[in-house]
Amino acid sequence: MQATLWQQLVHRLAPNCCLWCQMQVQQPQAQLCDYCHAQLPGLDLSWVEQNALLLPAVAQGLQRIKFDRLYSLSWYKQPYRHWISQWKFQQQHAAGQLLCQLIYQHAVRFRQQGWPLPDCISYTPVSDKRLQERGFNQAKLLAQQLAEAWQKPCVSLFQSPQLVPHQIGLKRKERLANLKGKVQLQERPLPAHVTLVDDVITTGATLDYLSALLKAKGVQTVSVWTLAITRAF
Incomplete structure (x- = not known):
């Protein structure tokens, strides 16, 4: 870097x-x-062992989830809201480069402070159609930054053969219904600790669904990294 x-x-x-x-x-x-x-706004996670799930405002909204830890750079507000939208929907790659730089910097500090690192990093998948429309999977690009900072493998654990409808504005149950049967875990050996990466966590439905697939196959710990957490659970 x-x-x-x-x-x-x-x-x-x-x-x-x-x-x-x-x-x-x-x-x-x-x-x-x-x-x-x-x-830049940020979340002070130093007093909750770098785990946003221990924040009352997060715990109240993310109940009965399958992942064990959550790290986020900020609440979903400006300027992160603007940059994420510009990158994801307007293909503004300068904004994407900035967000990749920021998550890399956080990952380096996380490692330097001696917090436990995963065996591998993975990310939320997108369908081939969505990938063609957008030209990139932003979760994969963010995951690659963690892999570089931690010197850990970034692997594709999931596939989405069917197009998952846009989840914006949907409630948790509706999001889970959209995912069932459309996202699958690839057959491959799985380590004990996996970190999953996505750009924003809203209801937690997507990451919860992926975590459940991993836990069902024997993964012991699933940690999640994201750019921002929305308060609108």
């Missing part, structure tokens, strides 16, 4: 503009200026 000499030279000649305030950034490859980066 360090800038090369060529990137530093390009930055000096034509620096990026901050994706939030539009001022010039100070660091090569950066998408935010130092000031906006310092002002």
Whole structure:
């Protein structure tokens, strides 16, 4: 993730503009200026053992779930709401690069602080049709950042042969009904601890469904990483 000499030279000649305030950034490859980066909202998980499931506001909304730990960069609010939407639905790849940078930075700190790491990282799948429409799976790109930061394998554990309808605005039961029979666990050996990655957790239905598939096949611990958690459970 360090800038090369060529990137530093390009930055000096034509620096990026901050994706939030539009001022010039100070660091090569950066998408935010130092000031906006310092002002980013975040979740303080240091007092709950880096597990957002121990936050009352999260625990009240995510009940009877199958995954064991949850780490998130922020609540689902600005500017994360804007960047995630721009990346996911408008194919604004600069926003995607920024979000990948941010989750990588959090993953590095997580490792440096000595928290337990998984045996592998996986991600929520998308159907071939959705992949063709969007051109990328944002959950996979985020998962690859954790894999790089932790030096752990990023593997595809799930497949979605059928198109899953858009889940926006649906309640938990409706989301689960959409997933049944449309997302499958691939046949392969599974480790004891798997980290699943998605961009946003809303009702937790998708990640809960994937976690149940893993637990049914003997996975002992499922941890979840996400960019943001919505309060609208």
